[in-house]
Every structure is written in C-alpha cells, then in structure tokens.
Amino acid sequence: MDRKFLYLSFDDVNRVNLTMKEVIAAVEAGFTEMGHGRAEMPPKNAIHPGAGGDNYIHGMPCYIPAMKSAGVKWVAGYPGNLQKGLPYNTGLLALNDVEDGVVYALMDCRWITTKRTGAASAISAKYLARPESSTIAVIACGVQGHSNLEAMSEAFKLQKVRAYDPLPAQAEKLVAYARSLGLEAEATEGAEKAVRGADIVVSSGPIFKQPYDAVREGWMEEGAFASLVDFDSSWSRAALAQADKWTTDNIGQYRHYQDLGYFQNCPEIYGELGEIVVGQKKGRETAQERTFAANLGLALDDMAVAPLIYAKAKEMGVGVWLPL
Amino acid sequence: MDRKFLYLSFDDVNRVNLTMKEVIAAVEAGFTEMGHGRAEMPPKNAIHPGAGGDNYIHGMPCYIPAMKSAGVKWVAGYPGNLQKGLPYNTGLLALNDVEDGVVYALMDCRWITTKRTGAASAISAKYLARPESSTIAVIACGVQGHSNLEAMSEAFKLQKVRAYDPLPAQAEKLVAYARSLGLEAEATEGAEKAVRGADIVVSSGPIFKQPYDAVREGWMEEGAFASLVDFDSSWSRAALAQADKWTTDNIGQYRHYQDLGYFQNCPEIYGELGEIVVGQKKGRETAQERTFAANLGLALDDMAVAPLIYAKAKEMGVGVWLPL
Numbered sequence: 008m009d010r011k012f013l014y015l016s017f018d019d020v021n022r023v024n025l026t027m028k029e030v031i032a033a034v035e036a037g038f039t040e041m042g043h044g045r046a047e048m049p050p051k052n053a054i055h056p057g058a059g060g061d062n063y064i065h066g067m068p069c070y071i072p073a074m075k076s077a078g079v080k081w082v083a084g085y086p087g088n089l090q091k092g093l094p095y096n097t098g099l100l101a102l103n104d105v106e107d108g109v110v111y112a113l114m115d116c117r118w119i120t121t122k123r124t125g126a127a128s129a130i131s132a133k134y135l136a137r138p139e140s141s142t143i144a145v146i147a148c149g150v151q152g153h154s155n156l157e158a159m160s161e162a163f164k165l166q167k168v169r170a171y172d173p174l175p176a177q178a179e180k181l182v183a184y185a186r187s188l189g190l191e192a193e194a195t196e197g198a199e200k201a202v203r204g205a206d207i208v209v210s211s212g213p214i215f216k217q218p219y220d221a222v223r224e225g226w227m228e229e230g231a232f233a234s235l236v237d238f239d240s241s242w243s244r245a246a247l248a249q250a251d252k253w254t255t256d257n258i259g260q261y262r263h264y265q266d267l268g269y270f271q272n273c274p275e276i277y278g279e280l281g282e283i284v285v286g287q288k289k290g291r292e293t294a295q296e297r298t299f300a301a302n303l304g305l306a307l308d309d310m311a312v313a314p315l316i317y318a319k320a321k322e323m324g325v326g327v328w329l330p331l
Numbered sequence: 332m333d334r335k336f337l338y339l340s341f342d343d344v345n346r347v348n349l350t351m352k353e354v355i356a357a358v359e360a361g362f363t364e365m366g367h368g369r370a371e372m373p374p375k376n377a378i379h380p381g382a383g384g385d386n387y388i389h390g391m392p393c394y395i396p397a398m399k400s401a402g403v404k405w406v407a408g409y410p411g412n413l414q415k416g417l418p419y420n421t422g423l424l425a426l427n428d429v430e431d432g433v434v435y436a437l438m439d440c441r442w443i444t445t446k447r448t449g450a451a452s453a454i455s456a457k458y459l460a461r462p463e464s465s466t467i468a469v470i471a472c473g474v475q476g477h478s479n480l481e482a483m484s485e486a487f488k489l490q491k492v493r494a495y496d497p498l499p500a501q502a503e504k505l506v507a508y509a510r511s512l513g514l515e516a517e518a519t520e521g522a523e524k525a526v527r528g529a530d531i532v533v534s535s536g537p538i539f540k541q542p543y544d545a546v547r548e549g550w551m552e553e554g555a556f557a558s559l560v561d562f563d564s565s566w567s568r569a570a571l572a573q574a575d576k577w578t579t580d581n582i583g584q585y586r587h588y589q590d591l592g593y594f595q596n597c598p599e600i601y602g603e604l605g606e607i608v609v610g611q612k613k614g615r616e617t618a619q620e621r622t623f624a625a626n627l628g629l630a631l632d633d634m635a636v637a638p639l640i641y642a643k644a645k646e647m648g649v650g651v652w653l654p655l
Contacts, residue, residue: 008341008421014338016654016655052375056396057431068376068377068378069378070378077380079388079403081392093332097332097433097655098432107381107417108386108407108412
C-alpha cells in the first residue's frame, strides 16, 4: 500500500492556528449534525494506568458523514503531570479516509482539545445566554479559563471580565489576556465578587467527584448563564438548584459520568446542545431564566474541527508526510 | 513539552520482524495477566463510515500493568478495499508511558494484527489440541491462513498441511509457504478432504453473519482441535454441535458479537483462554474430545506484543523520532 499521512506536531497545529471563529462555526455545524441524528459517536472507552486512580486515557471516536470526517482522539489526562512540568492532557488525533478507512492525518491533540472546549461553551451561550451579555466571570483561570474567554469574546460583545482563581497569579494572567483582547478586566477577591453581577459565568477548575462549593446559592444573577467546564465540581448543590434550564452536550455520556459518581444531586436535564442548536428544544425563553451548560467534551467537537486543521496545514505546507 | 515518539511504518515493523516464537510468548504472557484479572481492557468502540454498512473502525485500548504496556489500536476493516488493491485492515497503534500518559511509540498495525492472531490460535491449541498433533487443515488460505500455519508450526511438530481455498491459487500459495517451512503439503479438492484426518483445523476465511457451512458434521475427527479465526462463518451448526469444549478469548466481547448477530446457535462457552492458561479451567482432558477456540482478537494481544516491537526497533535504530 503506497499511502502517506500528514503528521502535525503541537507546534505545527499552533502554526496552522485556526481562528476561534472558525472553530466555533465548525463545532456548531457538528452539533447541527448531531441534533439531526446524523453523527455516529460511540461512548468513550478508557484505561487508567499508573498509580492513584485519577489518570485516564480515553479513546474518543466519531464519524460525521456530512463533513466526511471520521477518526479518533486518544487523549490522556494525568493530574500529576502538572507537578512534573508536563501538560495535564496529552495525546494524538487520527483522521481516516471515509471511503477506505486509511489514516490520512495525525495530529497532537492539545490545541484542538483546548479550543473546541471553549467553542462548545460559546455555542451553548449563544442559545442560552442573553444576547446582550457583556460581563463575564471566570472562576479558575487556567488553560480553559483562557479558551472560554476567547470563545465568549468571539460570540458576545463583552466589556468586563472578572477573574477569580485561588492562585492570584493565575487570575492576573487571565486579566492580562483579557486586556490584550481590549476588555476591561479585574481579579477579584473570592468567587462571589466575580459571579455577582455577571451575565456569563465560566467555571473551569479541576474536575473532582466531590464538589467544593466555590460558587454558592444566590450569587448567580437572574438571567445569567453559566458554563461548567469543570462539571459540577465548583458549585454548591443549592446554587445549582437555582437552574431554570440545565443542559449538557450529550445525555448518554452525562448518565455515564453520573454512574461514575459525578453530577450527583444536580438538576434534571432539560436538553442536549444538539437538540437546542437545531431547534428541537428551545434555548433561553425569558430574560429572567438562570441557564446552565454542563458540557462534557465530545469526540464530535474534535472531529468537526480536525479536518479544517488538516486542510489548512496542507495548504500552508505545514507538517511532515509519513509512509504508512 | 519536549517529548518525542518513535514512528514505525509497515516497512519498519517488518524490518524489526519479531519471531513468531517471541509473539506467541508475549501473547501468552498477556493471557496469563488477563487470567489473573490483571489487565484492563474496555470493550472496543466502533464507527462505521462509508457506504454498505460492512466497514468498521475499532478503537481497542488495553492496559497490562505487569508489562508496563498501555495503548490503543485504531484499526479499520473495509471489505471493499481488496478490490481497490488496498489491505482489508489498516491502522495505527499507539503506546503510552504509563507514568505520565505521553505517547512514546506509534506504529502501523498490520504486522501485529496478522501475527498476534495466529499466535492466539497457537496458544489455544497448546492447551486444547493433542500435544502430538501433526496434521493441520487450513480452510481459506489468505493472510490469516499463513499466520496461523506459521504459529502452529512453531507450537507443534507438524508434518502435513492440507490447504483448501475456494480459489485454488490461494491454496497453492499456502502449499508453497508450508513447503518453505519444511512441511509436506497438498491442496485439497473441497474442505472435507482437508478436514478429515486432521489433528488441527484452522478456518480463516472472511467473517459473515450468515454462516455458509464449508465444514460439515462428521468431518472433524475425534480428538481434533479447531481454531475459528473467521468466527463461526464457515461451520455448519451440526458440525459445531460436536464440540466437547467451546472456548473464546473474551466472554464479554463474545456476548457483544452475539448481540450483533454472530455466533447464533453455537455451543455454550466452556471457558476463556486466560482462565485456561492460568489453570482456572482445564484445557484438553481426554484424547477423544473435540475442542474449539473461537478467538475474537483482543487489544490485549496487541498491547502484549507492541512494546517488544518498540524495544527492538529502538535497539536496531529503525523508525523515525517525531516531536509531539
């Protein structure tokens, strides 16, 4: 077999550097396909190597016929890596020719994992936040805090950013980033000062089975929207009970995480993002509703974006072609 | 992150060329771990791109702690590829550092898929065939016919090979290969002449949901062993009903295939290969039993072998190091 594939390292994918606008459009198109039942996405499968039990490596395949996109993301999450100077998430993503199954592209999956997660939040916000939302609170200001802010600033005319992080230096990094986007920004003392008055709240800390109540009842305003990138980890049950609409990106996967011990005593699910995007379920209906997205991150997000990275890399001459 | 991984193309893996003896030893060690409940192997997950519905791409992860082996095989099976001059199976296999989850090796998965499948048959035969087995029948003489013959000739003092294939040229290829191994070999007219008198039978044709009765009741001798690399596709139900012991490599996966429509009206499962290898279940107990292995092919097989390929490639200086 005389076939080659294009390999893109982390640096290569960064060089390709799709815009957040392109990523959001691609992921939304993916959810449109999913909403119409036109995507094949089996459950992730996982192994858990090493000590401690918190490590995972997930196999995340998806096939989106309309996009001629089929492939898998093989992504590791190792909490202990940060102390070793290694990223929490590492891994690869492969794309297969839908006609003959042969791999034609392989890329480091860190860029896509970061960006598509922010993009999915922004798509949820597009349907669930008030269109005039201008103030955003970011609770925990790491990689996902940055990506979510970037995506939200693409989807909304943001003016003010309030950044809270238990490590003040992290919050200051996000403040600096927000200012580089032309936004007014401040780090707050405590999460409450960030959340009160915000139109959009993003919580993007580490994921724990045992939530730690960083955000409490009564802080989130009427009419606000929250994206819980860290699942339910940083919200008190009473704060979540204020939800008028509690959504996720995939109900099957949400139930699976419930079986694993996450999302205990959370509100009943109102609908899936794909259903909302295609109009089978309504998004926000009143200016008063408190709306939530607890998106889990899907192979669908990845496979909607990856072919665009490949196409642009090919056009730019980035990456290396390798024989199979 | 300043980390690289070793990429091995199909040609590279062929250059490494582990011996079948090494592959059998590694796969048997894998089944020992599995038999003791010390391997983590979630179910395959699958997508089915393209037209026709027979195509699959499987995500096959496995973690074997004792071997410090963790990774995934991402393997496509496209029946239409043969007509396009492409292999039925194509794909990649990734190995992850168990301590930090970072990928350290990636290889074309065709060599390993071919060889470990033959090896698993030979391991089943080691426990289920008569030790003095000397005559083998191979029904359908493609890639797996060759690999199974190679593995069986490693595990037994074979003398005679009877090759049957609906395409006589295919059978002649296997005959030539058998002679190159120093064995007496003939192509037979019809499957019956191959199966009657054989101590070991391997059926290795294409896999169909609707079996086609290539091997019938009364042909398989008392005391013979059969490895059904093509599932139950080429055996009549009455022929299978003669089984005294009907085994598989993984009961969970076997049930899954039953749910998909394979293995209908087959004998009850006696045991799993891992159980037999570690002695929790007995292998052959009398010289008269007809014993069967319907092995499905597991990620365990792949992950038991792949680290050896990596280690030898590194030692030989084969492959190319790529930045993540």
